[in-house]
Amino acid sequence: MPDKLFIMLDIKRYMSEKRAQVDVALDRYLPAETERPSTLHKAMRYSIFCGGKRLRPILCLASSESAGGSGDAAMLAAAALECLHTYTLIHDDLPSMDNDDLRRGQPTSHKVFGEANAILAGDSLLTLAFELLAQAPQGARLALELARSAGSRGVAGGQFEDLAAEGKKPDTALVEFIHVHKTAKLIQAACRMGGIAAGVNEAGLAALDRYGERIGLAFQVADDVLNATSTPETLGKAVGSDAIREKMTYVSLVGVEQARRVAAGMADEAIAALTHLPGATEPLAALARFIVDRDM
């Protein structure tokens, strides 16, 4: 399939360019390490600049382009999304939560800075996300999107149910609740926020909403597959850890092959939703394929 290969190469260059722009923005928006309290700002920067793929910011920027906006208009929202996502990773890794020592191949925040400082670094990144949005045009509307996807009805609620579900018998409805809340809602919000930053109309926002919902679910199913099949070197963390912890995953319900098929089908549905958008939708289509075909 030469077409597919071409798209994969192309989207990797697109992602690499956008990631560099996002990193420049994050470096500008985060307090300097020299600013007091220096260690707290070091901890915030440590986790932000720890090799993230910047998927949520890139989806936000690509969604903005698909709505006819310039990438720039959505950069505050993109940076806010990465601050929010990074806070969830720091807190999820804590000893009282998932108790992970490694993240992206590096020691987790609490291993480097201690538990109290890791909690405060996460709190500060969560707060910074809203400080950035407050400075964007459409700031209140963007903040409402992010808060709804992140709070007890979003990511935090999903993490709660994920912790509560460990060791329980796998159950389709519960796995879906966890996937939707812990992962899909924030990815969906990233797409919606890009559109909102670009001043998208209602039909366009509905398209981005559907696209984001489908790739959000596809991303988590693909993640479950990777956890079951990848190597620690590629993944930057222990593999098979979901099974060891008896975490409820899609793979534990239907097996690896069926999970792969489901994820690919979701990507198709996401791409089919990309109508009624006035700008370039090729990056979003390629991102949907990347999300289910990636190896990390």
Next chain:
Amino acid sequence: MPDKLFIMLDIKRYMSEKRAQVDVALDRYLPAETERPSTLHKAMRYSIFCGGKRLRPILCLASSESAGGSGDAAMLAAAALECLHTYTLIHDDLPSMDNDDLRRGQPTSHKVFGEANAILAGDSLLTLAFELLAQAPQGARLALELARSAGSRGVAGGQFEDLAAEGKKPDTALVEFIHVHKTAKLIQAACRMGGIAAGVNEAGLAALDRYGERIGLAFQVADDVLNATSTPETLGKAVGSDAIREKMTYVSLVGVEQARRVAAGMADEAIAALTHLPGATEPLAALARFIVDRDM
């Protein structure tokens, strides 16, 4: 001093009325305990409805009135301030932070719900604060005020330095940094946000800014005095705990009597700033006195 006595009684009634209004609003804004994830929502409500004085919301509402606004216009901001404040209490009490078992005479969140759930309840309340502000008129401007006062340059930064300072030699500059960041900035933000919600002009905002800065500092100095002099029954938590932990406090620097005089002087300065405001400033003046004369 009959005048002073009259003001104290009057302000207690004022506070009691406002507190009841704030509690009605919080009850409406917080997710129901029956809503999934039920235990997470229970944990959020447990700490919110655990006997708080609602000082920050009341200052916000009184500041709104002083700027000629109706109390109602500022209610979203008032509720957001209490969600933010409560999140800081839950996280400060955690085993890896201050490791407190009691707060307002009740077991702390992590004692009741476990550490992971206490962290998530705090995270969710922090997020809810911005969700509420995003729905207010002036939402982006209010969110900017709250985020700046709460993040690594505000409350979280103050808590970081407070933890780092335990056991160190008392130092005036460090005590002031901790007081300003951990306590004063959020109280100051409460006053500014009330003004902003009421559409205050620049001179009025400057007055509220100065008033808030002075009572914010006075509050923390008075708090240090109470910790050194009160009884556990009155305070709802262990007394003398600052001294036992070798926490850096104003009392440890200058003693109880001088600290009392300093706090009273700050209240005077706060009241003197209440000019250029088009609405009723009597509640704010009485609140300044209450803050330094309170016994809990």
